[in-house]
Amino acid sequence: MRSLNLEARKIAFIQEFLNIKSEKVIEQFERLLRTEKEETIEPMSVEEYERQIESAMEDSKNGRMIKATELKEKVLKWS
Numbered sequence: 001m002r003s004l005n006l007e008a009r010k011i012a013f014i015q016e017f018l019n020i021k022s023e024k025v026i027e028q029f030e031r032l033l034r035t036e037k038e039e040t041i042e043p044m045s046v047e048e049y050e051r052q053i054e055s056a057m058e059d060s061k062n063g064r065m066i067k068a069t070e071l072k073e074k075v076l077k078w079s
Contacts, residue, residue, distance in 0.1 A: 020026055044052070059065055
């Protein structure tokens with residue numbers, strides 16, 4: 001039940017956010033989000049790092065990857 005309340009609050013917040021006209025206020029929200037992300041990033045353990053490396057190697061071996069140039073082309077089409 002609490003998560004439903006959180007989802008409703010998020011939607012209400014987004015609706016209010018979309019009505020903000022002040023670039024200064026939007027910049028303040030952007031700074032707040034960046035700060036929050038920086039504070040919540042935790043270092044990866046050696047074990048997790050090794051699992052990530054192993055997973056990347058498996059992806060490469062099995063052709064589950066994309067060239068950086070192809071990725072850039074896809075990203076440019078997003079906007």
